[in-house]
Amino acid sequence: MRGERPVRAEQRIRVVIVGGGTAGWMTAAALATLAPGAATVHLVESQEIGIVGVGEATLPHLRAFVARLGIDEAAFMAATHATFKLGIEFRDFGAIGDSYIHPFGSYGRPLDGVGFHHYWLRRHHAGATAPIGDYSTAVVAAAAQRFTRPGSDPHDLASAFGYAYQFDATRFAPFLRAHAEARGALRTEGLVTGVDRDADSGDVVAITLADGQRIEGDLFIDCSGFRALLIGGAMDEAWEDWSHWLPCDRAVAAPCASPAGGIEPYTRATAMAAGWRWRIPLTHRIGNGYVYSSAHLSEGAATDALVDALESPPLAEPRHLRFRAGRRRRSWVGNVLSIGLASGFLEPLESTSIYLVQMAITQLVEHFPAARVTDADRDGFNALVDAEYDRLRDFLILHYHATTRDDSPFWDHVRTMTIPDSLAEKMALWRQTAQVSRYSHGLFLEPSWVAVYLGQNVVPDGWDPRADLPDGAALDRALAALRGGIAAAVATMPDHAAYLQAAA
Numbered sequence: 001m002r003g004e005r006p007v008r009a010e011q012r013i014r015v016v017i018v019g020g021g022t023a024g025w026m027t028a029a030a031l032a033t034l035a036p037g038a039a040t041v042h043l044v045e046s047q048e049i050g051i052v053g054v055g056e057a058t059l060p061h062l063r064a065f066v067a068r069l070g071i072d073e074a075a076f077m078a079a080t081h082a083t084f085k086l087g088i089e090f091r092d093f094g095a096i097g098d099s100y101i102h103p104f105g106s107y108g109r110p111l112d113g114v115g116f117h118h119y120w121l122r123r124h125h126a127g128a129t130a131p132i133g134d135y136s137t138a139v140v141a142a143a144a145q146r147f148t149r150p151g152s153d154p155h156d157l158a159s160a161f162g163y164a165y166q167f168d169a170t171r172f173a174p175f176l177r178a179h180a181e182a183r184g185a186l187r188t189e190g191l192v193t194g195v196d197r198d199a200d201s202g203d204v205v206a207i208t209l210a211d212g213q214r215i216e217g218d219l220f221i222d223c224s225g226f227r228a229l230l231i232g233g234a235m236d237e238a239w240e241d242w243s244h245w246l247p248c249d250r251a252v253a254a255p256c257a258s259p260a261g262g263i264e265p266y267t268r269a270t271a272m273a274a275g276w277r278w279r280i281p282l283t284h285r286i287g288n289g290y291v292y293s294s295a296h297l298s299e300g301a302a303t304d305a306l307v308d309a310l311e312s313p314p315l316a317e318p319r320h321l322r323f324r325a326g327r328r329r330r331s332w333v334g335n336v337l338s339i340g341l342a343s344g345f346l347e348p349l350e351s352t353s354i355y356l357v358q359m360a361i362t363q364l365v366e367h368f369p370a371a372r373v374t375d376a377d378r379d380g381f382n383a384l385v386d387a388e389y390d391r392l393r394d395f396l397i398l399h400y401h402a403t404t405r406d407d408s409p410f411w412d413h414v415r416t417m418t419i420p421d422s423l424a425e426k427m428a429l430w431r432q433t434a435q436v437s438r439y440s441h442g443l444f445l446e447p448s449w450v451a452v453y454l455g456q457n458v459v460p461d462g463w464d465p466r467a468d469l470p471d472g473a474a475l476d477r478a479l480a481a482l483r484g485g486i487a488a489a490v491a492t493m494p495d496h497a498a499y500l501q502a503a504a
């Protein structure tokens with residue numbers, strides 16, 4: 001599998017996956033479903049070690065994964081106690097008391113090729129008070145706790161949004177396991193204790209387990225989580241550390257009972273003294289956690305702050321997790337490819353980890369060697385993974401850096417720290433021209449950046465001059481009609497909790 005060495009033409013490629021968390025079973029399910037003629041799949045996991053098992057909020061892309069694997073959405077949602085998600089509400093980030101929703105979907109509609117937010121900025125600077133969220137169907141529906149699946153006409157305002165899921169992460173991997181095993185994936189329970197490498201090529205040829213079993217393969221996928229047994233251990237691939245920009249390195253998590261009333265179709269992130277707290281409503285409980293910087297807060301104080309903030313007593317002992325922001329210098333080295341926490345970690349502020357797993361799997365399936373793996377395949381894969389990680393890193397840093405908070409050492413640090421040049425350039429472009437750096441693929445396109453910039457009070461003084469062309473009164477009427485149309489469309493949507501019940 002290395003360089004130009006042909007793979008064994010007479011057989012399917014033997015894929016060995018180390019790790020049975022979300023990353024491992026997503027990979028196994030995808031390969032068993034999408035490449036059954038090309039690969040055999042053998043997954044090794046150790047229940048003694050267990051899985052991270054947090055990761056309850058997702059992005060709309062997961063729907064495509066579920067659909068492509070032929071998974072029935074209703075069955076998947078029932079098995080994982082899932083709710084629908086229209087975006088993330090950020091509280092207290094730009095300043096204490098502030099709140100905005102980063103929606104899955106656009107604001108308004110572009111007019112004559114000019115983005116809607118330019119028109120909004122023009123009217124905002126003229127004194128108009130309606131927040132930009134009033135022009136997003138996802139924001140208005142989320143705030144009203146209403147939900148329906150979008151229709152197929154993208155020009156219809158009522159359909160101008162996407163949705164994702166909030167689910168019980170401990171149930172996702174077992175659900176996918178059943179799917180993968182039904183399609184021929186093999187599973188072995190055991191602790192990996194050794195890795196055999198070819199002396200000449202450096203490729204991994206086999207892993208050995210504590211009970212002496214030896215499992216050979218052609219392609220090894222490291223889904224061993226933070227342990228990174230193959231990519232970090234055997235291949236010793238360097239780690240690029242980003243903790244100077246993203247200092248949160250701990251989390252404490254605890255579920256609590258759902259309050260009476262509705263179920264919010266959105267995740268909430270509330271800024272705290274030394275990080276932020278998530279709140280994720282599922283059908284049977286609320287998931288909560290405090291992501292914090294251990295340089296600024298002790299474990300005990302973080303736990304107390306989380307428990308104090310819960311709506312009801314915790315349903316389980318608080319769980320403590322440790323991590324570091326960053327990524328492997330290369331995710332695919334030789335015949336070892338890392339997916340999930342083994343390849344990198346970005347805190348869950350924008351629910352990006354499972355997306356990154358999915359993106360890597362999609363690339364793997366697309367690059368899946370028909371006959372041989374070339375350096376170009378590996379380089380192409382690594383370049384895409386790097387680009388995604390680097391852009392997400394900048395997007396997350398923006399949430400911290402774009403603040404006026406000076407109420408704790410943590411917020412003083414992130415407000416005043418030196419940010420990556422790539423983010424400084426993006427912010428300068430926005431401030432000067434109200435333009436968002438464009439890229440054609442990947443995560444978080446223009447509306448997402450607009451949501452966070454405006455939500456955190458980074459408001460440019462100018463806008464695209466073409467937005468000055470329409471007559472002011474006519475523009476006001478058009479904006480009012482848009483708001484009214486969205487409000488009317490949302491008013492016809494069912495209550496989210498009732499919709500879930502009807503769909504169950």
Ligand SMILES: Cc1cc2nc3c(=O)[nH]c(=O)nc-3n(C[C@H](O)[C@H](O)[C@H](O)COP(=O)(O)OP(=O)(O)OC[C@H]3O[C@@H](n4cnc5c(N)ncnc54)[C@H](O)[C@@H]3O)c2cc1C
Pocket residue numbers: 018019020021022023024044045046047049050051052053054055056057058190191192193223224225226227229251289321323339340341342348351352353354355357
């Ligand atoms: C606090 C926190 C909150 C998060 N929230 C979100 C979120 O809201 N949304 C989101 O998308 N993501 C979130 N994530 C990330 C998400 O949890 C992970 O991306 C996802 O669970 C994938 O984990 P994994 O499969 O890579 O690793 P793990 O779940 O750690 O699985 C590792 C596997 O490797 C196995 N293993 C390890 N060593 C050995 C060995 N020696 N022998 C055999 N097996 C071994 C383990 O048994 C396990 O099966 C969050 C992460 C954290 C830490």
